[in-house]
Amino acid sequence: MLLTFIVRRVLWTVPFLIAVSLVSFALIQAPPGDYLTSFAATLAASGDEVDQGRLEALRQRYGLDQPFLVQYWRWISGVLQGDFGISFEWQQPVSNLIWERMGLSVCLALGTLLFTWAVAFPVGIFSAVRKYSIGDYIATTFGFIGLATPNFLIALVLMYIGVVYFGADVSGLFSEEYQNAAWSWGKLLDLLAHLWIPVIILGTSSSASLIRIMRANLLDELHKPYVVTARAKGLSEFTLLMRYPVRLALNPFVSTIGWAFPQLISGAVITAFVLSLPTAGPLLLQALLAQDMYLAGAFILLLCSLTVIGMLVSDILLALIDPRVRYQ
Amino acid sequence: MPDTMQAAWSPGEAEAAPVVLEVQELAVDFPSRRGVFRAVDGVDLVLRAGRTLAVVGESGSGKSVTARAILQILDQPGRIAAGRVLLHRHHTTKGAAASGGAEEVVELSAMPARSAAIRAIRGRDIAMIFQEPMSSLSPVHTIGAQIIEAIRLHDRLGKRAARERAIDLLRQVEIPRPETAVDRYTFEFSGGMRQRAMIAMALACNPSVLIADEPTTALDVTTQAEILDLIRRLQASHGMAVMLITHDMGVVAEMADEVAVMRHGQVVERGGILDVFERPQHDYTRMLLGAVRALDRPSPRRLAMRATKPPGAPILRLDALRKVFPSARRMFRPAAPPVVAVDDVTLDLHAGETLGIVGESGSGKTTLGRCVMGLFQGLGGRIEYVGRDGSRIDLLGMRESALRPLRREIRMVFQDPFASLNPRMTVEQIVGEPMLVNGTHRGAALQRRVAELLDMVGLPDSAMERYPHAFSGGQRQRIGIARAIALEPRVIVADEPTSALDVSLRSQVLDLLLDLQERLGLSFLFISHDIGVIRYFCDRVAVMYRGKVVEIGETEAVCTAPQHAYTRALLSAVPHPDPRHRGMTGRHRYTEGA
Known part of the structure; x- marks a missing residue:
């Protein structure tokens, strides 16, 4: 039953991925004009002569005069072979530009997710079980402050404190000597040493909201009859709590994994600017502004794919922890 | 199985059976901001090995709270305020073997609710089954996992041995194909099967006392009969004392050796089954029995009404x-019929x-x-x-x-008097809504009409400005009836319309309906x-x-x-x-x- 469920869900992602790629291509085509019109506009603005013949040649070279579906087909068949096209603005293959940034983004997102869970689970469980205790009030206060404060503001405050009082290097993800160095153990350690600051900044608000979700979910479950049954069996309170209500309270939790991931990546753009992180967000924004369509398209496609895969993962996890899901 | 029933039932021996569990002067308080509510007030009960004590009462009588107080599993903020709960372990088969016949009385009420000592009693010496077989079992664990957990909690058994025992228990409660049923989830079972699984779980450690809190209330009558039979047969074979909590006098008559009638947290009458049913002493017991017996024959009022006013042509x-x-359409699979x-x-x-x-x-x-x-x-x-x-x-x-x-x-009266009235509307708005929607009355005329309708269902005018939560179940059902007759259907x-009501209210609501039938045709x-x-x-x-x-x-x-x-x-x-x-x-x- 579980296996057929997983196979079905995996098969379903294929049409979804196709649809997602179509939509992302349509999205980057949606603004009027193309890269060359904005290129020409930039040239004109700086007073340069715009050579219509050259523009036309470029347009033909990149296939920009072809109908939508033909362009899409050329793009997507390239993507399947790992070729995301050429970035107009950077004049180099998109794949050279995105992988490292996407990798760092995913790294940051995973770190933030782990941090969020490590904080939100125990605190959420505690504040549900000890409802209206001092600890619950403290967690709740922290939660509301975390929810209400924009990430970039926390980033600025942390940066100020870090630089002024500790003289620490808080921006970026690497120290200067590793900035353009090849990957090594030293670089990895350097990354980890820098990573915790954005992880805390990005994780504050999401752990705050997860604490609230966990608390509310668990409060619903704590007084269900099956908890009384388990207590009447003679289970200790802690085992009982973990085995029954917490397990059921996880349900809504797991179903949010799907969108937690892309949200972390796209939501981190402002923070990434403030901290000058070499992640995907800033580059994506720049590419969108310049109508650098293949670069923007690659980012959007990867973000959408991450959403679809995140959903797949959360569906499978949900089926693992809740057998009722498998039978519907 | 009429023979086993008769065999298990012999009122004469009631005093001879050893006392297993005693509840003395038990009081349970629920403190709240507005003061302390005493849910159980000085209750004495005695459970004997192999006998069934039925604790009967209407909702709010404190019977379930008493049962939970015995195991110290009261809901927050309930606490035992006075009295003692004594388990005579030397009178139980297991306790007798362990203590070698020496007297061993355990005071359950003296143990802290979270202590290991009381946890060792729960499920091992005293097991409990509950009203809602749907929600009393975990939906995400298999039946087997939940039974095996109970077994391994109290007995040192390996996983395989515990599983064997779980399968054997499922066989004892007559679940078909126990070898496969053990790996199934609760939602794959019908209500009756779930209650059987629940009983199997309660029997996991051969308890000396089984507390059954309304075990058949949520089940159909035929399923109820089977479950009651099962409890009785298992009681006979295991020698358990059973405390059966119910509001149903029919179930009491069917099952009990002794009866305790509870009202407002107190036991108003106790005694052998025949004494209580044939020579009830307390008015409340008489009223309960009268209400049930009245429902076992035609209403004299209806018969009188039909004599003067026979039913007419088909309407x-x-x-x-x-x-x-239609079947749900499913992807990749054949559709269900x-x-x-x-x-x-x-x-x-x-x-x-x-x-x-x-x-x-x-x-x-x-x-x-x-x-x-x-x-x-x-x-x-x-x-x-x-x-x-x-x-x-x-x-x-x-x-x-x-x-x-x-x-x-053509109008409707619903089952659930709590869910079928909008909690954010006053009674006046609820009863007046159909007339307002259909434009039959408005303004002062509407108000007069609502007052008239409330009078017809036996509610005072002052009910109009109040919200449904201020009323009891029976009164709410009257509000629902007033709404149904508002448009002169x-x-x-x-x-x-009466299944969510206590038995004493049922006949009142039915009489009201008969009254309205006569007046409004x-x-x-x-x-x-x-x-x-x-x-x-x-x-x-x-x-x-x-x-x-x-x-x-x-x-x-x-x-x-x-x-x-x-x-x-x-x-x-x-x-x-x-x-x-x-x-x-x-x-x-x-x-x-x-």
Whole structure:
């Protein structure tokens, strides 16, 4: 039953991925004009002569005069072979530009997710079980402050404190000597040493909201009859709590994994600017502004794919922890 | 199984059996901001090995709280304020073996609720089963996992041995194919099967005391009969003391050796089963018994009314009415077969008559009522309504606009008096809404009409400004009835209007309905699973089984001389409030084609 469920869900992602790629291509085509019109506009603005013949040649070279579906087909068949096209603005293959940034983004997102869970689970469980205790009030206060404060503001405050009082290097993800160095153990350690600051900044608000979700979910479950049954069996309170209500309270939790991931990546753009992180967000924004369509398209496609895969993962996890899901 | 029942029941020996559990002067408090509420107030109970003590009472009498206090599993913020709970372990088979016959009395009430000592008692010496088999088992663990957990908590057994024992327990509670059932989830089981699994779990460590808190209330009568039989047989083979908590005098008469009647947290009467049933001392016991017995025969009031005012010509005719719920379409799998909820039902409802529809859950009786209310699309057959002017109209062939005036004439009373009233509307708004929507009354006239309606259902004018939460279940049902009669309907579909009410309120609400029938000339389509209520209230009854009407006729004729085998099986399963007639009818389950 579980296996057929997983196979079905995996098969379903294929049409979804196709649809997602179509939509992302349509999205980057949606603004009027193309890269060359904005290129020409930039040239004109700086007073340069715009050579219509050259523009036309470029347009033909990149296939920009072809109908939508033909362009899409050329793009997507390239993507399947790992070729995301050429970035107009950077004049180099998109794949050279995105992988490292996407990798760092995913790294940051995973770190933030782990941090969020490590904080939100125990605190959420505690504040549900000890409802209206001092600890619950403290967690709740922290939660509301975390929810209400924009990430970039926390980033600025942390940066100020870090630089002024500790003289620490808080921006970026690497120290200067590793900035353009090849990957090594030293670089990895350097990354980890820098990573915790954005992880805390990005994780504050999401752990705050997860604490609230966990608390509310668990409060619903704590007084269900099956908890009384388990207590009447003679289970200790802690085992009982973990085995029954917490397990059921996880349900809504797991179903949010799907969108937690892309949200972390796209939501981190402002923070990434403030901290000058070499992640995907800033580059994506720049590419969108310049109508650098293949670069923007690659980012959007990867973000959408991450959403679809995140959903797949959360569906499978949900089926693992809740057998009722498998039978519907 | 009539023989085992008779064998297990011998009131004369009651004093001889050793006392296993004693509750002395127990008091339970629930502190709140507005002061302390004493839910249980000085209760004494004695449970003897191999005997059944029934604790009977209406909602709020403190019977469930007493049971939970014994195991110290009270809901927050409840706490034991006074009294003692004593477990005489040397009188239990397990305790006797462990202590070598030496006296060992454990005071459960002295143990902290979270202590290891009380946890060792829970599930091992005293096990408990609950009312809702649906929600009392975890939905995400297999039946087996939950039973094995209980076994391994108290007995040192390996995983494999525990699994074997779990399978054996499932076999004891007669779950078919226990080897595969052990790996199934609760939602794959019917209510009766879940309650069996629950019992298997309670028996996991051979407890000396079984506390059953309304174990059959959520089940159909035939399933109830099977579960009660099972509890009795397991009690005989394991020698358990059983504390059976129930509100149903029929179940008490069927099961108990001794009875304790509770009201407002106190035991008002206790004694042997025959004494309590035949020589009740307390007024409250007499009232409870009277209310149940009244429901076991026709209402004298209805018979008198029919003598002067016999039912008239048919007002509503169902002709081969059919409702099929199409199968859910599933991806990559064959579609499930469609469900025929109402299968070619043909019946007449006469003017001024009450027609009962009786059946178990899933028989299609509620769907039938909703078809008449026009709540479903895509029906087969005809629903013919005879208008005030004698014209015949097929409700199914009409457009929505033409149906509107007819909808005023067929109204509904719902089962759940708590869920069917909007908590954010005042009683005046609730009762007045249908008149406002249909534009029959407004302003001061509307207010006068609402007051008049409330008076008709026996509620004071002052109820108008209040919200539903200020009323008890019985009063809320009266509000629902006032709303139903607001537009002067001719037909009322009442779907289990009394099943959420305590027995003492049931006959009051039924009498109110009879009163309204006489004054307003109403016809009732009365849906119920309760034969007693049907017998009291209905002129004729239609018995439904799997969407079909298997038998229809005068209520008394159907109840005393049932024609169809299913009706006989259904009637045989109803427990009678008479301990001398327990199990006499020889109950059996009806299987189609048998």
